[in-house]
Amino acid sequence: MSVRFYNCRILTMEDNKVTEGELWTENDRISYIGPSADKGDKVFDREIDCKGGLLMPGLKNAHTHSAMTFSRSLADEYCLNDWLFKAIFPREAKLTAESVYWLSKLAYAEYLSGGITACFDMYFEKDANAKAAVETGFRHVFCGAANDFGGMEELEDFYDRLNSYDPLVSFIYGFHAEYTTCEDNLKKISELAHKYEAPVFAHISETKAEVDGCIERYGCTPAVLFDRLGIYDFGGGGFHCVWFTDEDRDIFKKRGLWSVFNACSNLKLASGITPVYKFIANDMKIAIGTDGAGSNNSLSMFREMYLDTVLSNVETGNAAAVDPFTILKAGTTGGALCMGLKDSDVLAVGKKADIILIDMNRPSMQPENNIARNIVYSADNSVVKMTMIDGKILYEDGKYSTLDLDEVIRECNKLMKDLA
């Protein structure tokens, strides 16, 4: 597959400049970016007139639980504990490999419609999920989900198996969180990190109660504990990071660990507001994720990026607390590097063709005072005209090339009855 995009603007994310020109792809890679060029006698499978639209790297959803689409708007009149124990856990116990397959496909449909080209996903039934990813053509990075209730024994197997399953799929070590993983298991995870010289990720400091509990159990915060146990000796990071102390931030900074923000979920579950501006002031590695559909409830990276700027404004009383371009970087290149996708971070020749086309003819994208800011402050899924992963156009003008959306919706609603 080769595609020529012409009559477009391009934001490579290598810098904060929008240029005019063309972008060509050849198989899974970008083969040309630059001014309108003489294509000579080169024949493309498709030539797309972008009509002034903007090409940029796909958004990277750096923390999610894709198959939790079943829990969207499900009994969310409950507070967190009741919601988990009365609505979520009983249904999760009934989830089968087939459920996860269809529910993940529904999430992929939403990701593609929102310009997301990769996700960093922590959930179970990984084999069924990997099948759904490869069928869809979606770039799926699995995060280990081990805790005291399961998943410890399979970690190494997943690491070996899912990292050689398909180029679209990879696996990174991870565990649920400190409060669900005893010290023995944390030590085993640290051993795996050392054996494979591999990064490790986990939920971290999502709620104040979690941090208080860790201090009670270990006399320190989760970040200090994981650091002390050697879990972070080969990198990695954490999801949420809402209640980080300055010391936690210093550890993450010193070790080059990734802080992944989940603003919508933290608001809805009343977990708190992450002081994003402090991470940026400390020049830390940051990325952004949606968390699962039950606690967000959308899977839109645009809403996340918006909140990661303006929530810092209101927290600091400074209407320019966070530079929106820094947040756009976190949502694209940051996410890619966080989940080990070194070839999907920016648009450049030789990089993976994980590209989205923003429709600049949507009213929310006008006037063009600052295109990058329009995306952070004003965009939503309605501006996404096309989503390409690995050089294949998977979504265009509301249509999917590899997903039968009607079938996915039908199957998901059918299985909701089984879960009831």
Place this chain on the structure above:
Amino acid sequence: MSVRFYNCRILTMEDNKVTEGELWTENDRISYIGPSADKGDKVFDREIDCKGGLLMPGLKNAHTHSAMTFSRSLADEYCLNDWLFKAIFPREAKLTAESVYWLSKLAYAEYLSGGITACFDMYFEKDANAKAAVETGFRHVFCGAANDFGGMEELEDFYDRLNSYDPLVSFIYGFHAEYTTCEDNLKKISELAHKYEAPVFAHISETKAEVDGCIERYGCTPAVLFDRLGIYDFGGGGFHCVWFTDEDRDIFKKRGLWSVFNACSNLKLASGITPVYKFIANDMKIAIGTDGAGSNNSLSMFREMYLDTVLSNVETGNAAAVDPFTILKAGTTGGALCMGLKDSDVLAVGKKADIILIDMNRPSMQPENNIARNIVYSADNSVVKMTMIDGKILYEDGKYSTLDLDEVIRECNKLMKDLA
């Protein structure tokens, strides 16, 4: 124009029930809502298969400055004061009637694409704006924008003239805010309210500095002052209401005044977070607006409704602090009643055909655990398939019937050069 919508779900907003059936329109009104009916030999101008989509009342943007689209992403690295004095005021001084005409049309395009069927707008060059509204077919309620720098003399003239200009256009008394309007002018506005037995609206308690200043000047909050001056003797309300005291809320409750929330603008400008849950606990009249594009920067009511639920969660530490259906009511029927549109509040026979069609085949609207919650928690402009105002389809599948969007975008970008 008569339209038959069939194969649809209907949320009338008279209650929290989604029914299946049909909806018919005849000229500007709804003529039938109910189960699939035998249409006999009735001929419709159009029959639309909604494919299971949801019909509901259009969203009502109950506080905005439409023509401020020029200020989207404009120099917003400045903090509020510099932004106003260096970027906004010098450009507003250059705005002409023609600028306001085009900039308002750009806002209408965005409203329609986001399922908004009416706006409550405070700005200047009202005649040019009214022309744009009628040409577009948009339902535009003007709010007086008087203050010490202008607009006082024209108030009564606008009231008479714009209320008889066109059925799509109306005018409600209003002034900018306490801190820009001296006591003499406030008294004159009160006299007009009494002369016409008319409601009055203004910005109120948007920032802490505004409230502190009012207390310094008058020894009381803006709400107490306006109440004392008789401004609210025939109803009305205020925009923002971020820093309301319990006494302010009691005044608004006692008098049946409207509190209009603007969450996005308040976050971005670092004004604060409105405790929406307190207004709901007090059973007050509430509505929702986007504010202008410079301080939001989108004009999406979906993002507002989302934030009006989850920000109360995080403020209270209660993940179910605000019932999302209450917020959906505020965004539809509340807004309509707030701006005097008594026939545009719900879907019912004889009511105005101000209707939107939500595409339930967007992944973010699935599964259908709770359709109303999906709209508040997960929707964005991408789910809006059709927007009808006064019985006319103005937006459908991304296309406009009364606006030449290319021309609007071209004109707006051209005039940005004149404003530079």
